[in-house]
Amino acid sequence: MRYIRPVIALAAAAFLSAVGTVAATPAYAAAENYVALGDSYASGTGAGSYSGGDCYRSANAYAQRWADENAPASFTFAACSGATTEDVRSSQLSALSADTTLVSISIGGNDAGFADVMITCTTSSDSSCVSRVDEAKEFARSELPGRLDALYGEIRAAAPNARVVVMGYPRVLTSDSCWWFSSAKREAVNSAADELSGIIADRAAAAGFTYVDVRDAFAGHEACASDDWINGIVWSNLVESYHPNAAGHANAYYPAFASAVTQAAVA
Secondary structure (H helix, E strand, O other): OOOOOHHHHHHHHHHHHHHHHHOOHHHHHHHHHHEEEOOHHHHHOOOEEEOOHHHHHEOHHHHHHHHHHHOOEEEEEEEOOOOOHHHHHHHHHHHHOOOOOOEEEEEOOOOOHHHHHHHHHHHHOOOHHHHHHHHHHHHHHHHHHHHHHHHHHHHHHHHHEEEEEEEEEOOOOOOOOOOOOHHHHHHHOOOHHHHHHHHHHHHHHHHHHEEEEEEEEEEEEEEOOOOOOEEEOOOOOOHHHHOOHHHHHHHHHHHHHHHHHHHHHHO
């Protein structure tokens, strides 16, 4: 009898270990044909360990992390730094097919002039920054919805059987981060992030896609915060400036994306 308890304990431990393994890698994930589309926030620019040349695809990006953790049937990392909606259309949609079951995308920031906004607000006066942000917001309101509608429609046509997860953008700055940003500049830049989030969320919903808002996930960890998940100015490689770093992808983007995928899979 004294041997029964150890045997039972070992059997229970083995069962729990097996359950844990299944929980860590859901059964549905093995059947996924996943394609990651989008711009630098999707490619992981800013997170290091790059491949893909000027596309700056990072091994630490949320898409690559999800593929590494879940071992889908196939994974195509097509996202590229600097991409606009037109770039996705011309250079990335070919990765999609009727076999694609999961698509992620972040897009729209470059159409609205994200890089130029951040350069202007970093190097110029408060008034110049606010003026450039207002210009970007007006473009986002008037032009971006049509561009997103067209692209989302093409994604659906190219991947009719896929669940599409649209990842939003974080606010880059906290209320007191980065000494070179005045309060007026910070408020302007963050208002643009909010404007962009609302527009993208609206058009994603209209397309029947899942939108993931990451602003709260990054809250308190923006550029120049003590525990920053978004880079400030990266002098050694300026393209990485004002982009989520490896911690941002691991602690904010990845869990938000993984949760959205799980919810969609069991719905």
